Amino acid sequence: MLYSVRMRSAKDRPHEKGGKHISGAERLLEEQAVDEAVRQMIRRARMHTRGKADFISIKIERIDRNKVEEIPALAFLDLQAGDLADGRRFAKQQLLTCGISKQAVDKAFSLLLDLKDNMRGAALLEAETGERLDAFHMRGVRVSRMDVKDEAGFACWIKKQGFEGLHVREAAVLAAKVAAAPGVIAELCWSDDPQYLTGYVAAQGVYHRITPLKSFGDERGGRVFFVRSGTELNKLVQYLQEQPVLVNWNLGKQGK
Ligand code: WAQ
Numbered sequence: 001m002l003y004s005v006r007m008r009s010a011k012d013r014p015h016e017k018g019g020k021h022i023s024g025a026e027r028l029l030e031e032q033a034v035d036e037a038v039r040q041m042i043r044r045a046r047m048h049t050r051g052k053a054d055f056i057s058i059k060i061e062r063i064d065r066n067k068v069e070e071i072p073a074l075a076f077l078d079l080q081a082g083d084l085a086d087g088r089r090f091a092k093q094q095l096l097t098c099g100i101s102k103q104a105v106d107k108a109f110s111l112l113l114d115l116k117d118n119m120r121g122a123a124l125l126e127a128e129t130g131e132r133l134d135a136f137h138m139r140g141v142r143v144s145r146m147d148v149k150d151e152a153g154f155a156c157w158i159k160k161q162g163f164e165g166l167h168v169r170e171a172a173v174l175a176a177k178v179a180a181a182p183g184v185i186a187e188l189c190w191s192d193d194p195q196y197l198t199g200y201v202a203a204q205g206v207y208h209r210i211t212p213l214k215s216f217g218d219e220r221g222g223r224v225f226f227v228r229s230g231t232e233l234n235k236l237v238q239y240l241q242e243q244p245v246l247v248n249w250n251l252g253k254q255g256k
Pocket residue numbers: 024026118119120121122140141142143144167168171174189190191192193196198199200209220221222223
């Protein structure tokens with residue numbers, strides 16, 4: 001049996017009462033791996049750079065294995081920018097190159113840069129007009145029910161390209177699912193971890209890893225998914241939240 005394990009944690013108060021979001025995690029695991037994953041999630045929520053969570057919600061749900069879709073991993077490209085302005089310029093350029101309008105790119109940056117607090121999900125923007133499509137406001141759409149197909153192989157594949165750690169692994173899985181979603185053209189992301197300055201633009205099968213994309217000490221992270229006009233929003237949100245996927249690093253277009 002496969003299980004979806006989802007965690008979200010907050011400080012001072014639960015999320016729904018306005019508590020500060022500390023961390024979240026999404027896994028899709030064999031039954032025997034669930035207990036250890038839950039232990040790790042709890043540990044992580046309690047020892048996070050954003051603070052120590054005192055409200056932790058964990059949901060465990062059985063998933064029908066026949067419904068799982070296997071999707072390819074994205075290829076990695078790594079850019080060390082000279083400074084923040086340089087990193088952001090590069091990110092904007094990548095987005096423009098894959099057909100997102102300047103208006104939508106500017107909207108995405110101002111949305112993320114003007115946040116008072118960080119989001120815990122992603123904002124959906126129409127790729128031509130930059131119009132916000134989802135009605136989730138500060139919460140955003142939470143992508144869920146995803147993991148890697150072969151844990152050890154995936155870690156090894158990432159390491160061979162010179163990267164390691166939980167941030168990269170998790171982001172690579174999420175970005176692969178988002179890229180596979182119907183109607184998504186590109187994604188822009190940076191972390192809500194105040195010490196983690198790397199972000200990315202995922203588009204056209206490539207995960208453009210960019211350092212830095214935010215300033216040190218900033219606790220506001222976020223994600224924007226750029227959506228093709230005419231996309232059926234319900235279907236897209238349903239895919240992002242519900243469709244179980246396993247990312248196979250050995251499928252499709254690959255990094256070196
Ligand atoms: N679904 C939708 N949005 C999410 C999800 C999710 N499951 N998880 C996080 N977000 C949004 C939310 O607004 C967070 O504030 C924001 O993304 C950042 O989340 O080295 O660590 O988990 O290649 O802090 C990218 C670079 C790191 C990794 C991203 O994101 C690398 C990161 P975080």
